[in-house]
Amino acid sequence: MWTSDPTRFVDCPGHDILMATMLNGAAVMDAALLTVAGNETCPQPQTSEHLAAVEIMKLENIIVLQNKVDLIKESQALEHQKSIAEFVKGTVAESSPIVPISAQLKYSIDAVDEYIVKRIPIPVRDFTSDPRLIVICSFDVNKPGAEVDKLKGGVAGGSILTGVLPKTAKDEPSFAVPGGLIGVGTRIDRTLCRADRLVGQVLGAVGKLPKINTELEINLFLLRRLLGVKTEDKKQTKDSKLTKNELLLGNIGSMSTGGRVLDVKADLAKIQLTSPACTEVGEKVALSPFGTGPIPQVGVLFDEAQY
Numbered sequence: 080m081w082t083s084d085p086t087r088f089v090d091c092p093g094h095d096i097l098m099a100t101m102l103n104g105a106a107v108m109d110a111a112l113l114t115v116a117g118n119e120t121c122p123q124p125q126t127s128e129h130l131a132a133v134e135i136m137k138l139e140n141i142i143v144l145q146n147k148v149d150l151i152k153e154s155q156a157l158e159h160q161k162s163i164a165e166f167v168k169g170t171v172a173e174s175s176p177i178v179p180i181s182a183q184l185k186y187s188i189d190a191v192d193e194y195i196v197k198r199i200p201i202p203v204r205d206f207t208s209d210p211r212l213i214v215i216c217s218f219d220v221n222k223p224g225a226e227v228d229k230l231k232g233g234v235a236g237g238s239i240l241t242g243v244l245p246k247t248a249k250d251e252p253s254f255a256v257p258g259g260l261i262g263v264g265t266r267i268d269r270t271l272c273r274a275d276r277l278v279g280q281v282l283g284a285v286g287k288l289p290k291i292n293t294e295l296e297i298n299l300f301l302l303r304r305l306l307g308v309k310t311e312d313k314k315q316t317k318d319s320k321l322t323k324n325e326l327l328l329g330n331i332g333s334m335s336t337g338g339r340v341l342d343v344k345a346d347l348a349k350i351q352l353t354s355p356a357c358t359e360v361g362e363k364v365a366l367s368p369f370g371t372g373p374i375p376q377v378g379v380l381f382d383e384a385q386y
C-alpha cells in the first residue's frame with residue numbers, strides 16, 4: 080500500500096501512572112491503535128483507561144489490535160476477541176476492526192497496514208489560520224564547549240495544529256504544515272529548552288496566540304468507561320464529583336499541570352492552575368485527582384460569562 084501522506088507513530092506508555100504522558104502525546108494524534116494482549120483477560124485496567132483517554136481526546140479512528148496470538152490457541156483467540164468486542168461495545172471503538180496479530184512474529188502486520196490506509200481518513204488540515212504548534216519535546220542542540228557566538232537557540236518539537244510555518248533552513252521543505260511531528264529552531268535561550276523544559280508550551284507568532292490562563296472555568300463530564308473497572312490493588316475505581324479545594328492534575332493540550340478546585344456548581348468547576356496554560360474556549364482538559372492514576376473527569380473550557 081502506498082500513501083502520499085506519511086503515517087507517524089507515537090508510542091504511548093501503558094502503565095496508568097504514565098497516563099499524563101499518554102495524554103500529552105494524544106493531543107497530536109489523529110488515530111489510535113489500541114493494543115490488547117491476547118493472553119490476558121480483557122479489559123485490563125490500563126486498556127480501559129487508554130480507551131477512556133482516546134474518548135477524551137475525541138480520537139474517532141481506532142484499530143484494535145489483539146496481540147500475542149502466537150501464545151494462544153485459535154479457539155481461545157476467538158473467545159478473547161468476543162471479550163474485546165463486548166468491552167468496546169457502546170464506546171467510540173464499537174465499530175473498529177479487531178485485528179489478531181503477533182507483533183513479535185510479525186503476523187498480520189500487512190493487515191494492520193491495510194486497515195491504516197483504508198480505514199483512517201487523512202484529516203482535513205487548517206492551513207490558513209495563524210500558525211500554532213504544541214510542544215511535546217524540546218532540546219538544546221549545542222555541543223559542550225561551543226563558542227558563545229556560535230550558540231544556537233533551543234529546538235521545540237511538536238505538532239503544528241493550525242497554519243503553516245515557512246522554511247528557515249536549506250534542504251528542508253518550503254513549508255511545514257499541520258499533521259506531522261517537526262522540530263522548530265527558535266531563538267529562545269537554549270537553557271530554557273533543554274531536557275523537555277518547553278513541553279506544554281504553545282508556539283506561535285507574537286500576539287496571535289490564545290489567552291494565557293491561570294484560572295479556568297470548565298464544564299465537566301464523567302468518564303463512564305472507568306466505572307466498574309478494578310485497579311491492580313483490587314480497589315474499585317469510582318468517579319466522584321470534584322470538591323472545593325481538591326488538588327488535581329490537569330492535562331491541557333500537551334501541558335500537564337497541578338490545579339486546585341476553587342468552586343463547583345453542578346457540572347461546572349472553577350480551577351486554579353499551578354502553571355499558566357495557553358488555552359481557548361472549547362479546548363478539552365483532562366483532570367485526575369492528585370496521586371491516582373485513572374482520569375475520572377474531563378472538562379471543556381467555556382466562557383466566564385456562562386459560569
Ligand SMILES: Nc1nc2c(ncn2[C@@H]2O[C@H](COP(=O)(O)OP(=O)(O)OP(=O)(O)O)[C@@H](O)[C@H]2O)c(=O)[nH]1
Nearest residue numbers: 091092093094146147148149150180181182183184
Ligand atoms: N509472544 C509474544 N510476545 C510479545 C508480542 N508482542 C510483544 N511481546 C512481549 O511482550 C512484552 C511487552 O512488550 P512491549 O513492547 O514492551 O509492550 P508495551 O505495550 O510497549 O509496554 P509498555 O511499556 O507498558 O507500554 C515484551 O516482553 C515483548 O517481547 C507478541 O506478539 N508475542
